[in-house]
Amino acid sequence: xxxxxxxxxxxxxxxxxxxxxxxxxxxxxxxxxxxxxxxxxxxxxxxxxxxxxxxxxxxxxxxxxxxxxxxxxxxxxxxxxxxxxxxxxxxxxxxxxxxxxxxxxxxxxxxxxxxxxxxxxxxxxxxxxxxxxxxxxxxxxxxxxxxxxxxxxxxxxxxxxxxxxxxxxxxxxxxxxxxxxxxxxxxxxxxxxxxxxxxxxxxxxxxxxxxxxxxxxxxxxxxxxxxxxxxxxxxxxxxxxxxxxxxxxxxxxxxxxxxxxxxxxxxxxxxxxxxxxxxxxxxxxxxxxxxxxxxxxxxxxxxxxxxxxxxxxxxxxxxxxxxxxxxxxxxxxxxxxxxxxxxxxxxxxxxxxxxxxxxxxxxxxxxxxxxxxxxxxxxxxxxxxxxxxxxxxxxxxxxxxxxxxxxxxxxxxxxxxxxxxxxxxxxxxxxxxxxxxxxxxxxxxxxxxxxxxxxxxxxxxxxxxxxxxxxxxxxxxxxxxxxxxxxxxxxxxxxxxxxxxxxxxxxxxxxxxxxxxxxxxxxxxxxxxxxxxxxxxxxxxxxxxxxxxxxxxxxxxxxxxxxxxxxxxxxxxxxxxxxxxxxxxxxxxxxxxxxxxxxxxxxxxxxxxxxxxxxxxxxxxxxxxxxxxxxxxxxxxxx
Numbered sequence: 273x274x275x276x277x278x279x280x281x282x283x284x285x286x287x288x289x290x291x292x293x294x295x296x297x298x299x300x301x302x303x304x305x306x307x308x309x310x311x312x313x314x315x316x317x318x319x320x321x322x323x324x325x326x327x328x329x330x331x332x333x334x335x336x337x338x339x340x341x342x343x344x345x346x347x348x349x350x351x352x353x354x355x356x357x358x359x360x361x362x363x364x365x366x367x368x369x370x371x372x373x374x375x376x377x378x379x380x381x382x383x384x385x386x387x388x389x390x391x392x393x394x395x396x397x398x399x400x401x402x403x404x405x406x407x408x409x410x411x412x413x414x415x416x417x418x419x420x421x422x423x424x425x426x427x428x429x430x431x432x433x434x435x436x437x438x439x440x441x442x443x444x445x446x447x448x449x450x451x452x453x454x455x456x457x458x459x460x461x462x463x464x465x466x467x468x469x470x471x472x473x474x475x476x477x478x479x480x481x482x483x484x485x486x487x488x489x490x491x492x493x494x495x496x497x498x499x500x501x502x503x504x505x506x507x508x509x510x511x512x513x514x515x516x517x518x519x520x521x522x523x524x525x526x527x528x529x530x531x532x533x534x535x536x537x538x539x540x541x542x543x544x545x546x547x548x549x550x551x552x553x554x555x556x557x558x559x560x561x562x563x564x565x566x567x568x569x570x571x572x573x574x575x576x577x578x579x580x581x582x583x584x585x586x587x588x589x590x591x592x593x594x595x596x597x598x599x600x601x602x603x604x605x606x607x608x609x610x611x612x613x614x615x616x617x618x619x620x621x622x623x624x625x626x627x628x629x630x631x632x633x634x635x636x637x638x639x640x641x642x643x644x645x646x647x648x649x650x651x652x653x654x655x656x657x658x659x660x661x662x663x664x665x666x667x668x669x670x671x672x673x674x675x676x677x678x679x680x681x682x683x684x685x686x687x688x689x690x691x692x693x694x695x696x697x698x699x700x701x702x703x704x705x706x707x708x709x710x711x712x713x714x715x716x717x718x719x720x721x722x723x724x725x726x727x728x729x730x731x732x733x734x735x736x737x738x739x740x741x742x743x744x745x746x747x748x749x750x751x752x753x754x755x756x757x758x759x760x761x762x763x764x765x766x767x768x769x770x771x772x773x774x775x776x777x778x779x780x781x782x783x784x785x786x787x788x789x790x791x792x793x794x795x796x797x798x799x800x801x802x803x804x805x806x807x808x809x810x811x812x813x814x815x816x817x818x819x820x821x822x823x824x825x826x827x828x829x830x831x832x833x834x835x836x837x838x839x840x841x842x843x844x845x846x847x848x849x850x851x852x853x854x855x856x857x858x859x860x861x862x863x864x865x866x867x868x869x870x871x872x873x874x875x876x877x878x879x880x881x882x883x884x885x886x887x888x889x890x891x892x893x894x895x896x897x898x899x900x901x902x903x904x905x906x907x908x909x910x911x
Contacts, residue, residue: 373403557617625670
């Protein structure tokens with residue numbers, strides 16, 4: 273009996289031990305991922321994102337681990353130690369996971385491991401990621417055209433003109449549309465008889481927008497034309513207007529904002545006719561009281577962008593004129609400088625210099641300092657694009673300070689980076705067709721010109737940019753902290769080079785020297801500062817660029833621009849946006865479709881923030897200036 277009792281007690285003890293082992297099993301066999309499931313952030317197609325996770329043995333018994341199933345593309349996994357292996361208690365390994373989508377889609381995948389743990393013979397890690405270039409939201413606005421001219425105010429809001437229900441700009445139902453990117457909302461303000469959209473060369477300095485209109489009789493080009501200033505203060509909108517005289521609907525009819533409530537604009541003068549003796553530049557100060565100053569300059573050609581009273585320096589206007597002969601390229605061409613008081617809104621000085629031959633497009637002046645300007649001019653042959661073209665520095669009296677030979681110029685002077693020279697030093701750029709004199713061929717160059725105000729030109733360097741052409745350029749560029757400056761209506765100006773720091777970006781036609789074909793390219797170059805080493809450069813073939821393919825800089829070394837799709841035609845479902853990241857070596861370019869993009873300035877991107885831009889697109893009818901035109905806000909996935 274005693275023996276039987278010991279047997280029973282022994283059996284009970286063994287049973288108790290067996291139960292304890294079962295209860296302890298999860299703690300004895302434990303494999304744990306540091307993160308599960310894995311969700312990758314949105315990733316731009318053709319780019320990649322990486323995450324590192326650990327697999328740890330948190331149990332008490334060594335476990336053998338092998339790979340049962342690797343993830344399928346676009347996911348990959350790299351283990352810090354080769355599998356199979358035995359993972360001791362308290363030891364972990366790292367797994368580097370990469371997500372590299374090639375297209376726009378939601379992707380899922382798995383890593384499946386086999387283990388020796390009886391409680392978990394297999395262990396899976398789920399992977400998820402979106403491959404997409406960004407997110408777009410559209411607002412149907414209607415009536416959009418090249419004249420809409422979107423303008424970015426200092427607070428980030430965008431303002432542009434729309435033709436209203438009748439789809440005709442210059443009538444009583446015209447609208448000024450205000451878009452608030454932060455709220456993603458659109459509001460419209462009635463502004464009858466808009467001549468063209470609100471534009472300014474400078475960054476906005478306050479909540480003010482200037483719009484040229486046809487005045488009470490709603491006809492642009494006569495004595496009652498007005499310059500309207502709209503002040504946006506929170507939800508309150510105040511409209512001011514001043515009669516200025518006959519305006520143009522071409523590039524020189526754009527208002528030029530200087531500071532807040534002070535602007536200037538060109539007019540046809542008392543006889544309401546441009547390109548004759550009484551043409552004027554009108555200075556308008558709206559606040560605190562209205563002040564209008566008419567300055568007679570004469571002979572402003574409305575077809576020539578160099579006659580636009582433009583400036584990059586507060587208090588100075590600089591522009592050119594064909595003179596009494598009414599034609600550029602002869603001996604009576606002239607340069608004007610107007611100096612005025614920003615505080616008082618009054619003219620303080622006007623000087624005019626007869627210069628000899630100027631070019632009606634390439635001789636645009638660039639003022640970066642209150643006392644100096646820069647300009648491209650023909651040489652003795654009177655024609656641009658020839659071996660004797662020259663770059664000149666001028667003082668505000670028109671005197672030539674420093675002539676520099678720039679053979680076969682294809683562009684006017686561009687200010688490098690920011691619009692004002694710091695501490696009297698800065699850089700300029702000028703495009704050239706290179707030694708062969710033909711734009712769009714492999715020897716095209718950009719001249720980099722370093723200037724010290726008090727010592728003249730310090731250096732001139734030719735930066736190779738093979739195959740750059742006027743067809744793909746514009747004289748305007750943007751940085752995130754300033755407005756986007758659209759080109760004048762209907763005007764495709766010569767080569768531009770977008771810059772940040774010491775980096776250049778230019779578009780080119782590729783080896784076939786034909787624009788709009790498969791081998792069009794984007795080119796990059798970096799000039800070392802100080803200039804002691806070689807210039808580095810590179811390019812990426814993207815294909816099928818159009819006149820609207822003018823890059824906008826969203827942030828340092830990140831640009832966006834439009835392109836034609838595979839069919840080579842604008843306003844189709846396969847139109848594309850290109851994204852260029854040129855802080856890398858080699859530079860990277862990605863693309864994504866955005867339907868209904870025009871090949872004219874209306875569909876040029878406008879920067880909103882470091883990863884956001886706005887662009888106008890046609891609606892379902894694939895035609896601009898119709899009722900279903902849309903404003904599209906694109907938020908990029910960081911490349």
